[in-house]
Amino acid sequence: MNAGDQIAIDVKGLTKSFGGREVVHDLSMQVKRGSIYGFLGPNGSGKTTTIRILCGLLTPDSGEGTCLGYDILRDADKIKRQVGYMTQRFSLYQDLSVRENLEFVARLYGLADARGAARDMIKRLGLSGREAQLAGELSGGWKQRLALGACTLPSPKLLLLDEPTAGVDPKARRDFWNEIHALAAEGLTVLVSTHYMDEAERCHEIAYIAYGHLLTHGTVEEVIAGSKLTTYTVTGENLNGLTAALSGEPGIDMVAPFGTSLHVSGRDVAALEASIAPWRDNSGLHWQKAAPSLEDVFIELMGRSRDNFQG
């Protein structure tokens, strides 16, 4: 087995513009086979566009690469056969029943026993008893399970999931992620975009993308370490006043409230220490140096990239 077989997605320099606005800029990434790759970034950062390029729904303006060993520019048809794509918006037929939707997908991919495949998937999804219900009448959590079922039905090698858990309750989210881990354990590669930090931490690797630029990638630990961020957690009285006083001070890149505490972070340790020094002795405040959370890192990255790319 050579290196190429170990890599499911390998793209370089992807660029895509819509109406003169660059949505994806010079994006390169590699995803290992059998891994769960988290794709994070604010709304409109180019996550969906990148996923669509990977499965052949969009043609990049420039760039190249392979998906499951097939050229993303020339072999879109072959890629489509082996990729399950779960769209951000529910895109099964609302006026078809659960079973009819699954049978439609099964037939489209040419499964020999479409009825049987649909029946088995209904069982696996725990949708028994609901197979005659119209897809449009299902609750959000069930719709999402059904959509995942539909795109895993033709046994793909790669799953592209675009914000699959948006608007789904925590219990359903947990079940969903257990399912994804089970699929990855079976050898499936999963690329999943999300806004949720807890979901990011369940991925083997993550990438952070903002304004079309891939800002950082690696394991969660690597991303946190790579941020070189120093974070202090402050608890106490009048944190609103402190927020106002610290924002914009030298060395302080981010001040963000987390429940009853405040996270103060910066990349320049010396400048940060100097700026917070006048407040350290305040008896009403309790300061504690802490490891930055993934969220600290991302919010700081987002703030920095906004300055860089939005003038």
Place this chain on the structure above:
Amino acid sequence: MSAVDQLASAHEIRERFGFWKRSYAMLIKEFIQLKRDRVSFAMIVMLPVMQLLLFGFAINTTPHNLPSAVLLQEDSDLARSVLKALENTAYFHFIYEVHDVDQFDNLLKSGKVLFGVEIPRGFERAVRRGDKPALLVAADATDPVAASAALGSLGMIVQTALAHDLYIGNPPDMPFEIRAHARYNPAANSSLNIVPGLVGTILTMTMLIFTALSVTREVERGTMEALLSMPIKPVEVMFGKIIPYVLVGFVQAFLIIGIGVVLFGVPVLGNLFLLALLSTLFITTNLSIGYTISTVVQNQLQAMQMSMMFFLPSILLSGFMFPFAGMPTWAQYVGECLPLTHYLRIVRAIMLKGATMQNLQFEALALTALMALAMVIAVTRFRRTLD
């Protein structure tokens, strides 16, 4: 807290003329949206203009230059003179000259001519002897409007024309008798003409709209994204969307013809199987055109509008509403490009004249060509990506 109060006081809400202000805001918004929707905007202008032009110029209820054939059983000067007189009326335009009855009948049956004039053997001699021979004028009266105007004026026109002819001097009355045959529809019963026409018209409208909405509906409901990410080809999508409606159209055609036969007493003289076969061809042609529309437009509203844009000339220029032969040449050319034109000829010929496949080869071929053209455009236009 004070900051919020300050903001509120700086933007005091004035209730006066609120209704008009909101209405105006809405109106401006609608205008902007309309301006951006180019197709809708074009339709607002195009539809009335097109109607005006069509009704004003193309529709001529007094037909002229009706395609006619002459069955010449005698090549005499008088026969020529009568023909010339007929042609001078501008009602008739002789495009065929035949010498045997079968050919003559076939021309009428296939709809190539609307009128046939038969000049019998020994015509001139009989006239000179004062025998008042019969001049047979056979008219295709499946379209009574086209036939009756020409038939009605026939006698007088010929008499006037021949009065100036010096061959027979100046006879006090008609030297020969004109015997007019309104073929296929002797009573000029217009429901005989309209029912078969309605089959075509209704099929055009419904078939067009079914498929015209199909692709845009997928795009608007978001299902297109999933569909495109799956391994399916444009041609497959097209056939998958067209074929179910062929059945729908077939049921519709069956219903209309059934009602026509039962309620209006319209006959089906020809082969029912042939009618079913060619109707299926026509239905598929319309579905293909509807599908082509759906691959061109961006939303369902545009699809509806473009369908209407196709439907309107179909009604006006196909010979459904007005006699085809009465239209100016350019309008006839447009009409030839519409499937309804060909289907109307087919359905009228089979039901009212008992025509066979042999008579209808050209129309069947034209429908097939239009269908193939629409399908090729649809498949090439179908966007396989979301770009």
